[in-house]
């Protein structure tokens with residue numbers, strides 16, 4: 442938490458988006474994270490994506506748990522709704538808010554400790570329920586806020602700052618998200634804004650559970666030789682399967698890619714995620730093949746990044762529950778409560 446508010450004044454000629462906002466209108470308070478922390482780059486990417494998509498700040502709800510990563514919603518979208526929940530409990534708070542008001546864009550921001558340790562059960566159920574959200578894990582392999590203990594995503598054999606090797610098997614958030622039915626699954630690196638911004642834009646326009654695992658080095662506790670979550674290690678082992686362009690529904694689609702090296706995924710709202718294939722045989726629409734590919738490349742020591750899996754026709758929790766189009770928080774008591782006669786009928790049918 443910070444109380445340092447950025448000066449509101451900005452240059453009158455700053456570019457405005459279609460919604461009439463400058464990029465600065467999507468910023469938050471001044472970050473108190475360590476200089477060079479990957480999490481700050483992810484905040485910048487979120488700001489960029491929301492500005493470019495002309496999102497109305499008051500139509501966003503950002504939710505988080507506890508950790509340096511979970512502090513970051515204070516540093517972006519200062520004019521949006523926000524709720525900093527309990528450690529590991531962000532997914533259930535987000536699910537409840539989403540059920541009450543389906544009209545907002547839900548942005549869940551969490552850490553590897555928050556989502557892969559204490560909040561693992563919560564993470565799992567929000568994925569399998571297909572909650573319409575963008576769920577970002579800022580993955581640094583450690584509990585940064587509590588001084589750098591290994592988290593559940595730390596690779597076996599990777600070393601702590603003091604040189605102690607981790608003896609536990611790592612938990613792969615991407616593999617889990619795929620297994621649990623997430624319908625937009627991506628991995629990226631906080632140091633690669635060119636890849637991360639279109640991924641966030643694609644996830645925002647996706648209907649269903651969109652999960653992005655962003656490797657985000659902790660410069661204070663996990664950026665040394667022997668770490669597999671350092672800037673140097675990720676840069677050396679990064680294998681991108683595709684490069685993305687995100688094209689909003691209103692934008693013209695121009696064809697400037699060679700046929701056979703590009704696929705276009707049209708999402709339900711008409712937006713297009715255009716993927717330039719780097720691994721030519723990679724098909725991000727085949728869940729089983731993606732899971733096999735990631736296991737194989739992971740065993741070879743590669744950190745595979747890009748849009749790994751997408752189901753453009755995904756159904757979300759509201760569709761599965763057959764809820765009304767009007768957000769529940771806008772319905773009157775008369776519409777929400779069927780009344781005592783209906784209740785009596787239901788009770789009678791159960792006797």
Ligand SMILES: Cc1ncc(C[n+]2csc(CCOP(=O)(O)OP(=O)(O)O)c2C)c(N)n1
Nearest residue numbers: 508509510528552553554555583584585586
């Ligand atoms: C119930 C509970 N248990 C433990 C803690 C202590 N704690 C605070 S943050 C944290 C881990 C944060 O790690 P992560 O989610 O990876 O965030 P990072 O700081 O690395 O970004 C822990 C264990 C807590 N705040 N609440």
Ligand code: SF4
Nearest residue numbers: 475478509585659660
């Ligand atoms: S301790 Fe690590 S995760 Fe926390 S702000 Fe510093 S660099 Fe970032």
Ligand SMILES: [Mg+2]
Nearest residue numbers: 552553581583
């Ligand atoms: Mg962490």
